[in-house]
Amino acid sequence: MTTVLLVLLVLLMTAGLLMLGKIARQQKQALVALRAEEEAIVAEERRMFHYLHDLGEAIWRDDQQASMYRLIVEGAVRVTQSTGGALYLLDEASQKLVPRHYSDFCAPLIAVPEKVRLQMKENPGALLSTLRIHALASEEGLLGGIFTQQKTELVADLGADVRLGPVLVSTQEGVTAMIGPLSFGVRRLGVLAVTSPKQGRSYNANDFEVFNSLIEQSAFALANAMSHQEAAKNRMDQQELTNASQIQQVLLPERDPQTPGFVIAGKNIPARTLSGDYFDYLKLPEGRFGAVIADVSGKGIGAAMITVMCRTLMRAKAPTAASPSAVLAAVNRQIAPDIREDMFITMAYVVAEEDGKKLTLSRAGHNAALLWRKATGVVEALHPPGLGVGIDKGSVFERVTKDLTFEMQPGDTLLLYTDGVNEAMDPKGIEFGEERVQDELAKYAAEGPKAVINGIIADLEQFLKGRRSHDDITLIAMQKTA
Structure with missing residues (x-):
């Protein structure tokens, strides 16, 4: 009996040890799995x-x-x-x-x-x-x-x-x-x-x-x-626009010209970084003198590039052309085939003969030139017929666009301007208007071209009441001195 009990005890102890070993192995495996996880x-x-x-x-x-x-x-x-x-x-x-x-x-x-x-x-x-x-x-x-x-x-x-x-x-x-x-x-x-x-x-x-x-x-x-x-690109784009604007400003006249018989002043104020307006002065053969002003439809780089083309073509064609309208016709024939269908350029080009008395004006769809007569104090609107550059490739433009010859007496003042002046709007949406431009010319003409331009710009700023103009503003004033 005692022997049997001892055998049973040994078996129980063995089974317990085996069970403990199995549990230990399972715990170890669980720990390994947990550690791996x-x-x-x-x-x-x-x-x-x-x-x-x-x-x-x-x-x-x-x-x-x-x-x-x-x-x-x-x-x-x-x-x-x-x-x-x-x-x-x-x-x-x-x-x-x-x-x-x-x-x-x-x-x-x-x-x-x-x-x-x-x-x-x-x-x-x-x-x-x-x-x-x-x-x-x-x-x-x-x-x-x-x-x-x-x-x-x-x-x-x-x-x-x-x-x-x-x-x-x-x-x-x-x-x-x-x-x-x-x-x-x-x-x-x-x-x-x-x-x-x-x-x-x-x-x-x-x-x-x-x-x-x-x-x-x-x-x-x-x-x-x-x-x-996008921010980096915008900074780069802005820098490129600034560089382009600086180049464009270099292409505008550095100073007002010294021309016998006239006092002349001009100014360009871009509505944005780049301007779609431009103006230029041209020394021509036989002592003649030319002044041109232009306004490209649209804004931004495209319009600015067209102004550069206009300037280059005007300087190339003007010295050999027979008349102002012939110059504009030559410019139109060069630009019209390549310009976008939704773009065009208005231009006004006036040439003064050597004696300064006789002037010839041609207008490619541009605002009428204004002439203030000192003797009467009256402002005359000069508007020879003309079609915008780029609208037609040649024949219609040349048939429509004509020259107008007129004379100026000492003290008379001629004003060329872009529609950024007359179409400027106040906060109520009221335009500055062509009639007000004529009044401004009559108001300041006796004081000289610089006074005309500075006066119009100052009154425009007051009219806009601190708002930025939606369009470029460009003016040229010419006063006959002798």
Whole structure:
């Protein structure tokens, strides 16, 4: 009996030890698994940290955009331990999702065109080349649907998704993907995706949560980078405009000319950085003198470039032309074939003979020239017929545009001006008007050309009540002295 009890006791002790050993092994395995999970989490956090760090630095660098696009995709692939990834951004002009970076091993996320499937038989690289350039409508297919719905998806089986169309390629089968829309505030930016073969990687809830965080951070980085780049571009554009304005100002007369028999003054005030107006003085053969004023329809760089063309052509054609209208006709024949259909130029060109008494005026659709007579104090409007430069390529312009010859007596003052003067509006929308311009000329003419220009500008500023004029302002005043 005692022997039996001893055997039972030994068996119980052995079973207990075995049980304790099993529990110890299970605890050890659990600890190993827990440690592996912790290490995986730490590694994932480290990958995410490096990703965010690289993104943060990229925002403030003036790298090419392609560098940031690659960084976003490669970072997302690395953090999620995927095989490939792709970034599509919305082109606002075309409203298409355009691939900005498509990694080598990212599964096709679009319906592959039949033409490409045929090309792949002879050239396997045709698929990747297509994926890297093929844009799609913002609501088209799998990517377009996710972009439109603005909801991240975990696609368990890419090959089973009907949004990829009825015919697949081999690299779309047996693939899982996470795809999310990139947006910042109300601005929709694009789509980010990562893919991996199902046999090598199975995304879980934690992966999906991490990917959503990547989506949020990537969108934030893209929006900030875009803002930074837009600001840098605006600064560069502004600097270019400033440089262009400085060049344009150099092309205007540096000082008022010293011309026998006349006192002359001119001024240009751009409404913006660049002016669509210009004026110039021309020394002509046989002691003659010319003054030209012009106003290009439109604003900005395009209008400024046309003023440079006008100046160049006027200086080239004026010395050999028979009359002011012939000069304008030659300028028109050169410019009209190349100018945009919605643009034209109004010009006024006056030439004084050597004795200064006889003057000839030609007008290409420009404001009437105003002539103040000292003897009577009356202002006359001089408006020979003329068509704007660029409206017709030649024959009609030359038939319509005529010369007007007139004389000036000592003390008489001629004023040429652009419509930025008479069309200036006060805060109530009332125009300065041509009649007021005539009154201004009569008011200041006796004091000389500088007084005319300064007086009109001062009264215009008072009329505008501190507002900036919506159009360029240019004036030339000529007073006969002897």
